[in-house]
Amino acid sequence: MNYWTKLIPYWFFLFTIGFGWFILAPLDPILAAYLKASPTAIIVIIDAYGYAMAVIGLLAGYLASRITVKVTLYASMALSAIGLLGRAIISDYSGFLLFALLGASAYPLALAPVGSISSSINKERSHTIIGISVGILFIGLAAGDFGGSGLYSIIGLRSTLLVPFFLSLVAAVFLVFTLGGYPRYYRGKNLKGSFRPGMLRNWWVGFTVASLSVMFGAIAATSLENLHGFSIGISISYSGLLGGLAFLGSGLGAILLPPLMEISDRLRKGLVFTALLSFVSIAFLLASFVFSRFIDMMAIGFFAFGFFGNAYWSMALTSVTKYADDPAASGLATSMYSVIANAGVSIVPVLLGPLFYTHLYAIYGTAIVVIMVLLAATVSPFLKVKPDIGKKQ
Numbered sequence: 001m002n003y004w005t006k007l008i009p010y011w012f013f014l015f016t017i018g019f020g021w022f023i024l025a026p027l028d029p030i031l032a033a034y035l036k037a038s039p040t041a042i043i044v045i046i047d048a049y050g051y052a053m054a055v056i057g058l059l060a061g062y063l064a065s066r067i068t069v070k071v072t073l074y075a076s077m078a079l080s081a082i083g084l085l086g087r088a089i090i091s092d093y094s095g096f097l098l099f100a101l102l103g104a105s106a107y108p109l110a111l112a113p114v115g116s117i118s119s120s121i122n123k124e125r126s127h128t129i130i131g132i133s134v135g136i137l138f139i140g141l142a143a144g145d146f147g148g149s150g151l152y153s154i155i156g157l158r159s160t161l162l163v164p165f166f167l168s169l170v171a172a173v174f175l176v177f178t179l180g181g182y183p184r185y186y187r188g189k190n191l192k193g194s195f196r197p198g199m200l201r202n203w204w205v206g207f208t209v210a211s212l213s214v215m216f217g218a219i220a221a222t223s224l225e226n227l228h229g230f231s232i233g234i235s236i237s238y239s240g241l242l243g244g245l246a247f248l249g250s251g252l253g254a255i256l257l258p259p260l261m262e263i264s265d266r267l268r269k270g271l272v273f274t275a276l277l278s279f280v281s282i283a284f285l286l287a288s289f290v291f292s293r294f295i296d297m298m299a300i301g302f303f304a305f306g307f308f309g310n311a312y313w314s315m316a317l318t319s320v321t322k323y324a325d326d327p328a329a330s331g332l333a334t335s336m337y338s339v340i341a342n343a344g345v346s347i348v349p350v351l352l353g354p355l356f357y358t359h360l361y362a363i364y365g366t367a368i369v370v371i372m373v374l375l376a377a378t379v380s381p382f383l384k385v386k387p388d389i390g391k392k393q
Contacts, residue, residue: 210341
């Protein structure tokens with residue numbers, strides 16, 4: 001079995017996590033009525049995945065490095081299945097939240113140690129492996145966002161919630177049969193090099209891109225209503241479209257651009273290229289989202305920032321693995337990156353997002369976003385693309 005075949009079940013498992021995560025987003029008002037909770041309380045459930053990564057992502061990377069990636073993935077599969085099944089059959093908010101948190105804990109256990117997986121399976125193709133891994137997770141997010149309301153209209157709420165559970169079982173069955181020698185070249189237990197000061201540049205990229213991507217998707221409905229006067233029903237419909245396009249762009253960008261730059265041996269140029277176009281696309285998104293009412297233009301902005309922003313995010317994530325020559329340290333390094341990125345997801349939308357609810361404060365919000373992305377783009381020439389051979393890093 002070659003390493004690409006070995007990775008397919010892992011990638012499908014990541015897809016099921018993304019699908020199960022954002023299938024809840026278009027069902028927000030339906031779940032609120034079903035669970036007798038406010039729409040804001042449902043948002044807390046959706047955000048549980050980001051909180052889970054922020055809280056236990058570092059622990060997930062540590063466990064993967066100290067035990068093995070296989071054990072971490074077994075735990076992830078079990079928690080995902082239990083959580084997805086529990087939330088499908090429970091009918092009160094507290095129980096639903098509990099099972100949602102269990103399911104969400106599968107996310108960091110599966111994705112945080114991706115550096116160990118890429119470094120141990122084929123270190124020469126780490127950008128490709130990590131890019132596709134991150135991209136497929138986002139394709140799952142987009143599929144859940146696009147498909148949730150359609151499934152509900154055909155099969156009802158409970159059956160819709162069971163779909164991710166059955167997909168997770170299928171993914172688990174296939175993944176179990178590939179874990180025998182997984183990761184293949186795992187050396188383990190040496191965590192030296194998991195952190196280097198140069199990683200702080202990567203962390204800022206992760207923090208910025210992840211937090212802004214989630215923020216604009218989360219505030220779209222309210223901003224469309226308050227800034228541009230759309231009805232609440234139209235605003236919700238358009239926000240689902242914009243969020244889905246952002247996730248779709250994120251998935252395609254991470255799947256296509258990092259492998260292309262790696263195969264053509266243009267990783268440095270790729271980092272600068274994606275950073276520059278991330279800045280251009282966020283400027284376009286802001287101009288269309290804040291200062292116009294043209295949904296078509298907003299859709300282009302959301303898709304473009306997702307496409308170039310997440311490609312840059314993925315390449316910056318892979319870059320931290322170049323500080324370590326051991327898969328164990330690589331996994332912990334990518335875990336730290338993921339934790340910082342999801343800390344941004346937890347903080348920035350709450351603090352910065354409300355500025356985009358009124359025209360007066362949207363100007364300040366626009367300026368802050370531009371500065372954040374400009375700084376993230378500025379560090380792109382200094383991100384590591386190859387390990388230092390024979391030198392202390």
